[in-house]
Amino acid sequence: xxxxxxxxxxxxxxxxxxxxxxxxxxxxxxxxxxxxxxxxxxxxxxxxxxxxxxxxxxxxxxxxxxxxxxxxxxxxxxxxxxxxxxxxxxxxxxxxxxxxxxxxxxxxxxxxxxxxxxxxxxxxxxxxxxxxxxxxxxxxxxxxxxxxxxxxxxxxxxxxxxxxxxxxxxxxxxxxxxxxxxxxxxxxxxxxxxxxxxxxxxxxxxxxxxxxxxxxxxxxxxxxxxxxxxxxxxxxxxxxxxxxxxxxxxxxxxxxxxxxxxxxxxxxxxxxxxxxxxxxxxxxxxxxxxxxxxxxxxxxxxxxxxxxxxxxxxxxxxxxxxxxxxxxxxxxxxxxxxxxxxxxxxxxxxxxxxxxxxxxxxxxxxxxxxxxxxxxxxxxxxxxxxxxxxxxxxxxxxxxxxxxxxxxxxxxxxxxxxxxxxxxxxxxxxxxxxxxxxxxxxxxx
Numbered sequence: 545x546x547x548x549x550x551x552x553x554x555x556x557x558x559x560x561x562x563x564x565x566x567x568x569x570x571x572x573x574x575x576x577x578x579x580x581x582x583x584x585x586x587x588x589x590x591x592x593x594x595x596x597x598x599x600x601x602x603x604x605x606x607x608x609x610x611x612x613x614x615x616x617x618x619x620x621x622x623x624x625x626x627x628x629x630x631x632x633x634x635x636x637x638x639x640x641x642x643x644x645x646x647x648x649x650x651x652x653x654x655x656x657x658x659x660x661x662x663x664x665x666x667x668x669x670x671x672x673x674x675x676x677x678x679x680x681x682x683x684x685x686x687x688x689x690x691x692x693x694x695x696x697x698x699x700x701x702x703x704x705x706x707x708x709x710x711x712x713x714x715x716x717x718x719x720x721x722x723x724x725x726x727x728x729x730x731x732x733x734x735x736x737x738x739x740x741x742x743x744x745x746x747x748x749x750x751x752x753x754x755x756x757x758x759x760x761x762x763x764x765x766x767x768x769x770x771x772x773x774x775x776x777x778x779x780x781x782x783x784x785x786x787x788x789x790x791x792x793x794x795x796x797x798x799x800x801x802x803x804x805x806x807x808x809x810x811x812x813x814x815x816x817x818x819x820x821x822x823x824x825x826x827x828x829x830x831x832x833x834x835x836x837x838x839x840x841x842x843x844x845x846x847x848x849x850x851x852x853x854x855x856x857x858x859x860x861x862x863x864x865x866x867x868x869x870x871x872x873x874x875x876x877x878x879x880x881x882x883x884x885x886x887x888x889x890x891x892x893x894x895x896x897x898x899x900x901x902x903x904x905x906x907x908x909x910x911x912x913x914x915x916x917x918x919x920x921x922x923x924x925x926x927x928x929x930x931x932x933x934x935x936x937x938x939x940x941x942x943x944x945x946x947x948x949x950x951x952x953x954x955x956x957x958x959x960x961x962x963x964x965x966x967x968x969x970x971x972x973x974x975x976x977x978x979x980x981x982x983x984x985x986x987x988x989x
Contacts, residue, residue: 550588550687551613552596553634554580554623561626564655574625574651574670583668584621584649587680589687592619597634610634615641615710619687624650624665627657635660641708643700647686663698740772747777751784760788768797775801775808782814787952791821812837813847820854821954830854845875852884861891879908879925886932887962890971898971902932920951924959927979931963936975940982947983 560573580596588594600609614620614637622635638646650656652669666686668679690696700706709720747767754760767773767781778801785794798815805811816833819826834851841847848871855864865888871881886901909926912918927942947956960983966976 547591547593549617550592550594550619551617552621553631555626555628556598559626563651563653583676583679587683614638619645621647624648624656625654639697639699643695643697645690646696647690744774744777748780751780757788760784764793768800775805779811779814786818787954789953791818794818807840809837809840809844813850817850827854827858843874845871845878849880856888861888864888877908879905883925883928887965890969902929905929920946920949923949928962931966931972931975931979934972934975936978939975939979943979943983
């Protein structure tokens with residue numbers, strides 16, 4: 545740990561002069577080395593690094609070191625006895641450079657100049673040994689009290705706004721100010737980002753726990769009215785709104801986010817999907833957004849799946865299959881492309897291919913269930929695979945397990961549409977009807 549500094553500005557050696565300049569014939573001799581070693585030094589705290597002015601000379605140090613010690617020392621002790629010009633020069637520098645931590649001492653009988661007469665001075669009696677302890681006690685008390693606490697510079701009393709700091713050689717004060725302002729701006733930016741991240745996390749937790757339309761709408765108002773909300777949070781909000789059937793409100797959130805980031809492929813993808821959810825009259829608009837998103841990012845598995853679903857609803861089955869296949873190639877374990885490759889193969893009359901894809905769906909779902917990693921989506925897909933092999937009763941049980949696992953209304957509606965799609969294709973239609981009836985009844989068969 546760096547020691548605090550204490551600098552002594554005082555005469556040294558034996559000096560003979562009048563204590564009061566008004567009485568030039570009344571001279572006295574004082575050995576300032578004895579004052580230093582016998583009176584002052586024993587009074588100083590042990591945890592300070594102490595230098596006397598002449599010690600800087602003895603070390604061969606230049607005047608630059610004087611200024612460094614006068615500026616950086618926590619305490620400067622100045623002996624005004626005999627009005628030594630060097631001491632007063634050093635005192636002047638100190639009181640300009642530092643507003644605190646300067647102690648004045650002098651031999652009893654010293655008449656200081658008018659300039660410092662109103663400042664507090666601790667006197668010692670060089671010629672009366674019994675007074676030494678009293679002086680030392682007062683000096684110790686003064687050191688404790690002024691150690692960085694008491695304003696004692698008349699310069700700073702007169703100019704309370706004065707600020708002095710060291711700069712690099714050649715650095716203009718305006719440059720220092722500009723640098724400090726830049727650092728302050730950076731600190732404010734960092735703080736703003738941290739606050740925004742904390743708010744994002746708080747709202748994200750609220751969204752995860754929201755389980756009603758009213759609660760989601762309340763959170764949405766807070767998120768959308770906060771200009772610092774991140775795009776990720778707004779996108780998460782929009783998906784949550786959509787899943788609870790609040791499609792128009794999800795669109796408002798996404799359009800607000802896109803106004804600041806128009807080329808974000810995920811926002812475009814989600815906006816297209818929302819318009820798809822609004823029905824056939826909005827399919828063309830949905831496709832426009834999805835195509836732009838695909839131009840920006842052709843490696844988005846969800847986007848290819850969503851676009852495939854839109855094309856399927858427009859009965860462009862071959863094109864839909866191409867996008868489902870692309871999604872599967874990008875992520876072979878993803879269930880959404882697998883179940884839709886099965887459904888679209890059936891729509892194209894390739895029932896053997898449909899059976900192959902649904903067998904793969906069943907394998908993936910069974911693996912997730914055996915590892916205790918199944919969620920509602922696992923059971924929805926397993927139900928569809930069971931329907932494909934004609935097991936409507938077990939499919940109904942799987943659908944009810946999905947409901948108990950907290951399936952969102954949107955996903956349950958999509959699965960219902962998929963089974964109705966099977967019925968329309970006459971692909972495992974009987975099993976699809978049985979599964980839907982079990983779901984409607986709300987009890988496993």
